Amino acid sequence: MSAHRYPLRELAGDYARAGAGLLATLGPLLFVPASPVMIWLLGGLAALFLAFGARTALRQMTVVRVDEAGITAIGPVGATIAWEDLERLALAYYSTRRDRTRGWMQLSMKGRSRSVRLDSTIDGFRDITAAAARVAVRRQLPLTPATIGNLAALGIEVHDASAGGTGAQVANGPGHA
Amino acid sequence: MLGYLVHRLLIMIPTLLAISALTFIIIQLPPGDYLETYISELESQGENIDPEKIQQIREQYGLDQPMIVQYLYWLGGLLKGDMGFSFEYSLPVSQIVGDRLLLTFIVTLATVLFTYIVAFPIGVYSATRQYSWGDYGLTFLGFLGLATPNFLLALVLLYLFNRYFGISIGGLMEPEFVDQPWSAAKLVSVLQHLMVPVLVIGTAGTAGMIRRLRANLLDELQKQYVVTGRAKGLPPIKLLLKYPLRMSLNPFISDIGDLLPELVSGSVIVSVVMSLPTTGPMLLSALRSQDMYLAGSFLMFLALLTVVGMFISDLALAALDPRIRLHGGATK
Numbered sequence: 001m002s003a004h005r006y007p008l009r010e011l012a013g014d015y016a017r018a019g020a021g022l023l024a025t026l027g028p029l030l031f032v033p034a035s036p037v038m039i040w041l042l043g044g045l046a047a048l049f050l051a052f053g054a055r056t057a058l059r060q061m062t063v064v065r066v067d068e069a070g071i072t073a074i075g076p077v078g079a080t081i082a083w084e085d086l087e088r089l090a091l092a093y094y095s096t097r098r099d100r101t102r103g104w105m106q107l108s109m110k111g112r113s114r115s116v117r118l119d120s121t122i123d124g125f126r127d128i129t130a131a132a133a134r135v136a137v138r139r140q141l142p143l144t145p146a147t148i149g150n151l152a153a154l155g156i157e158v159h160d161a162s163a164g165g166t167g168a169q170v171a172n173g174p175g176h177a
Numbered sequence: 178m179l180g181y182l183v184h185r186l187l188i189m190i191p192t193l194l195a196i197s198a199l200t201f202i203i204i205q206l207p208p209g210d211y212l213e214t215y216i217s218e219l220e221s222q223g224e225n226i227d228p229e230k231i232q233q234i235r236e237q238y239g240l241d242q243p244m245i246v247q248y249l250y251w252l253g254g255l256l257k258g259d260m261g262f263s264f265e266y267s268l269p270v271s272q273i274v275g276d277r278l279l280l281t282f283i284v285t286l287a288t289v290l291f292t293y294i295v296a297f298p299i300g301v302y303s304a305t306r307q308y309s310w311g312d313y314g315l316t317f318l319g320f321l322g323l324a325t326p327n328f329l330l331a332l333v334l335l336y337l338f339n340r341y342f343g344i345s346i347g348g349l350m351e352p353e354f355v356d357q358p359w360s361a362a363k364l365v366s367v368l369q370h371l372m373v374p375v376l377v378i379g380t381a382g383t384a385g386m387i388r389r390l391r392a393n394l395l396d397e398l399q400k401q402y403v404v405t406g407r408a409k410g411l412p413p414i415k416l417l418l419k420y421p422l423r424m425s426l427n428p429f430i431s432d433i434g435d436l437l438p439e440l441v442s443g444s445v446i447v448s449v450v451m452s453l454p455t456t457g458p459m460l461l462s463a464l465r466s467q468d469m470y471l472a473g474s475f476l477m478f479l480a481l482l483t484v485v486g487m488f489i490s491d492l493a494l495a496a497l498d499p500r501i502r503l504h505g506g507a508t509k
Contacts, residue, residue, distance in 0.1 A: 055179060094181040149500045
């Protein structure tokens, strides 16, 4: 069994983003008598930044445990997915740059009724992803080309079992993420 | 996706602020201001103006204040829904641009829909039936659309629609509806008059999009995974829709960012030729007369369209194809 947390230095950036967003949206509303349209617009954006700040706080309080039975997020909004119930796995890559560099990955897993999403900022992200990918291939879950490409970037080579492959193999290289 | 949304929004906010500052500075850069332009016009007509009166007007409109004060006053006003005062029209900017922005939005939306509805099926057809008679014919039409100057097409279509459908020449509605409150009859008139500008403005964009979609889809269809799928006996429609079409849409979607402002600013000549009551001609006039709040508001609107367009296309791309580029590399 392994336990994983989001490091504080990574969360600090997200807290700063939530704070900057709230300042940029609520600040003008406090000092200028804005029009109703602007109040709704800036208020909506402020709510979004607030939700992001709350999600960051939840992540700070969450510990992710991975074992042979499944994956469990322990925290205020916890969830458990047994590997045998894994129904969907997707690995997405996001970047705000035009050349798509300096981005981050997000692993989404869906079980029977619960889902777990993890960002690549969490400790041991590659190990969690490799474990989930092995299960996905064993259970012959359909993986999109984007997921397969992103797994390859992490050094996790996935051979589609339905195409006669041998299952997920984790390469030794560090990958790109 | 929430994280991506927040990252992307945090780039948008300073971008818009920087654009607003640059817009304001650039409008102020030419020597003098609106009043000086106005005074020289009057003097060239032989009229004398009292210097005290000029100073009084300058103080009234805040033109004697430093640029930064004028900028902050304008920016604060935008938040309050007050876009400033137009010197040329002696009216608040919001009153002048209200109807024009709405009509511009209607023309823009109709043109975007026309472009996508026409370009999408033709592009797919041309790629899947490469070198067929249909492909040659549509390619010819596409090149014709790209090569025909918009203003020329506008003149021809205005004549034809007037001759055969009785639609009045120029404008976006029958003359009796101008400056009248909105009604069902006015809306019908606007929709009737919309056909010509939408055809004129949309033709070149449609032709360009057909070419790009055809080229992208052809690239995808020649890739190995498509050949493998075909060899495994996947039905052609499923094989086309599942991945190649999706992948070839990437450049199509990233066009949205450029499309929105282009439709507003790029159609100025067409709007002048067709006497359309849209924002383009008014922006041109405001820039020439240094009507800074009017010009600034228009430019901010264009900037907003650009930034929002980019935002929408980035979100759509992130949802459609969240893949890493192997030569890039993530840092986290």
